[in-house]
Amino acid sequence: MHRSYQSENNQPITTSKNLINTKTSSSSTTSESLTVHDRQHSDETKAEILYRNILSYCRKENTHFVDDQFPPIDRSIGQMDSLDNHRLTWLRICQITPSLHSDRRLNWSVYSSPKPSDIQQGALGDCWLMAALALITERPQMLEHIILTKVVNNQGVYLIRICHNGLWKTVLVDDCFPCTQYNQLAFTQAHQRQLYVPLIEKACAKLFGSYADIMGGQTEEGLQLLTGAPCDHIDLNPTKHIVEDEIIWAKLLSACESNLLIGASTGRSDVNEEEYTQNRISSNHAFSVLAAHSVSSIQMQFVLVRDPHGRSYYQDELLTAPILNRLNTIDRNSQSPGAFWISWPKFLRFFNSITISTYASDYYDVREVNRFTRSSAQSIPTYQFYLSKTSLVNISLLYHRSNRRIRNFHTQSFVLCNVDQGLSKDVGTHQAILCTNRGAFTHWIGSLRSGYYVVIPFSTSFWNDDDTSVNDYTLVIHSKVHINVQVTLETPALLADCLIATALKNKRQLQKEKDYNYYTMAGEYDFAMFVAENISSTDFLNIEVDLNDSIRVRNSRKSLSTFDCIPPRHRQIVFLVEWTNQYGQNAKMDYSYRTQCVKQATNSVPEIYGRHTNFHSYRPF
Template identity: 55%
Template sequence: MEKDKHQLHCSKHLKSFDPTCGECHRNGTTSSEHLFSNARSSWFCIACIFENKPTAEVCEMCKAKKSTLQNQPLSNNVTLINSHSLINTTQTDRLILMNSTTSLNPSLTTTYMSMNIRDRRHRDEAEAERKFRTIIERCRRTNTHFVDDEFPHSPSSLGDSYSQNNFEWVRISKFCSSFRNDDPTEWTVMSSPEPSDIEQGLLGNCWLVTALSLISERPRMLQHILLTQNINDEGVYLVRLCHNGLWKTIIVDDSFPCYFDDMLLFSKARRRQLYIPLIEKACAKLFGSYSKLISGQIEEGLQLFTGAPCDHIDLENDDEPIDSDLVWAKLLSSCQANLLIGASTSRTDVNKDVYDQFKVHGNHAFSILAAHALDNDLCRFVLLRDPHAHSCYTDERVTPEVLQILRTVHKAHRSSGAFWMEWSKFLLLFSKITISTYVGSHFDIREQARFNRSPTDSISVFYFHVPQYVSNIFCETRSKRV
């Protein structure tokens, strides 16, 4: 009885999936009955979906009568998804009243509850582990090596830009090191990965390699993308990617396009690590071929790996001059929040000669690792990394004394493709800053939507009940690569 009173009194303080009350810190419950108990004490207007007090006979917002609501039939089939399990239950959900006019026929309503990003990831990883074990056991039972027939070792997987006559598909156990001067160590999936390990190959996919470089700054995030952590004789590897807003597990084998001297053709990682070619191959399989990875935007890569939307700061605005102080403040706060940040040099008002003068690649994607100001904010610098590691940019403002101070902010060295650039030069050469909004502690809901082809088609209506706050409502358009 005492617990029931606590639930009634503190239901509004309970987070979606935390059984502990946020105000009094007593144990609550995560049952569906409790999740909607507070909602049943109030009522929702079908005209404006305003939540009214239980004693109100007229909607406080639009003055519609409560009796109209009471005459509407309610759906009795609800699917709840919580952070601990997936359950199907039949509950009358008074939160879901989609039909705001009598001309819309009531239909079966599905309710999705937000899931913590970490819990969603753990659920997907558990399912991927079951798939992995099934394939491994089948290979061992039949004494065979896994060959992915959905992404064959043929010209179709390379795409139109490449000819099979110039390359061959080689298994991990047979091809040489990623780099000619690499240490003669055993192949691993990952071994303390660092962004400086990564180098773009023959493929023009700097957008993907730059995103991978940013992710490699966070090895724990990388482990949740490449789910198979160890080399296996069967050649089975699982990669988790977010495609068109939905998480998918991609299965790939251990054969890769190589030159005839058995050197990897596309992206690679130093110290005989396979995580870069494995993830790149999973992306190629997802989109149809390696050629489909040519050309793209950094945000596409970040969304593939994090599932989170990206914010953009446009540095090339013909309508009005940019506020450099405001842009700097946004960049600095994003760096301090440890967000994933990229930038691109694709300005239409800067020609190739200018980029050549500064020895910076034009129409290229870079990682932003840090931003720092000296002399009471008078001298501002941005730390960039080139995934090619070929940029030879030098800055007269970055003297040895200044560089020594800046290295206390971030220890990245030139050999890894990293270099500091003065703020005014950055604004001159770069066209856009891309900032991933990924935060591992957030909750999210993912649902496929569609556009109607006819005005007579039934429509899907989404009603969001946000008990605390919302970070983003993000609509992702379908990828143009498929």
């Protein structure tokens, strides 16, 4: 029998409800969820000690703080094709001249009645971060979670709190910034001599290595850095399905009514640069979404968008003077610089994606760092918790990239399982949701009923003996109710049981015979899994698989040719294949298989180590 599958370059996040089988283990630790405010208080307490020690030393020595981990040299600026580093000078804030003449009479402050329109992006291409920061500036109370040093000090010592790789980190920075030949800030600044914008930008530059390393990105990354919460990404230009504009409008309207942080990006592949220019909308640019409103008299919807540059001058023929006046009375931000109303059809024409932050100040969260396993026989971390009542839950899996400018091409996934009264051996009594993505971030959000749950992250991309890449990840669980998460090591056979049960409830039948079945999981996933099922009560099932005609794939068995012998009344995951193609490349999984029912057992090739606990071990019905 022969089957062929073709991969795509898009990165879907797919969920499905199914069943699982689990089993208990011994090694475990427990973590307690914290509220946003409690976590901030804990971070501030630790950072305050470091801050006061540095401040005291600088005062005693009558000197200014210079950050030796991010010194004022060219290396900290990095390589930029659009900028000559030699024309930049590092200056302290007391030496910097404001770009606005009216600001020269003001003293520096960390922030003072900040407004999004105060943010002015400079020569650095980090609009993704500025668009996110503009949304944060709408909520000054949120800045308090980020800016830990709230008063300007002569020693130049500041603490900024950023959520990097799913973990809150307190970044120490000085007050020395790259400036132009006119002694003005070269990169992003804020009017009214507010320091919070260049401080946050510098903290991110230090975190990622240099200012050049924060050029280019998506608004969702900026929102995650500043809020620590996952985002819902809506693709307005999908390749595999038609845009359901009514459903997307309902999501956008709901997000606006819930006062969530929302971003949008241009840069569609089906709109050329000339059309963007004609409509006076910046292409490949990040914007903030401030409001959404339906005008019943003309049966038309409109979106209020802000350009963080303040340079968009879009005009819409549907925006007549009466309609525009009516819309401007709805939202006070309509008159702020860079803000404009756009009709929903035109929004869908020019915008490529919408990003909705799930941040909520009253959520609890647990943040656990661990590593993806290196083999199909290695014990795998699982995360077990109990919900006391029905709650909205966000689960995020974040891969720790060594360099944010390098795209991630491995697949990472997790299974969320409802296990009722704790871990059980009974297959077919539990629900499971599978999430998978080829990016560095996998996310699921939904409502869960009270009960016991387990989350199992996995990535077979690292099941390679010579793989030296970073395999660290952070699992973040947000919930409306307090939870305790128990981290327990389980055998990889538990993961196999989860995936087999998921496939059983949502399967694509490949072949069904009297004595055996073959199937894969239906739906869009970033891997392909083949399950063989021996129904016979007496005979063994030999199955030989050939994947050698496949292109740019990675098999969990480490070989493109496999042979297995499945006992009576058992199932087995014969292979799990992930794509290795990068953008601009194609990948294809092309395989054939042969089967035979026999009376005697034979060994698997390649050999499956850990006969009963391996991911590829055969599992009883």
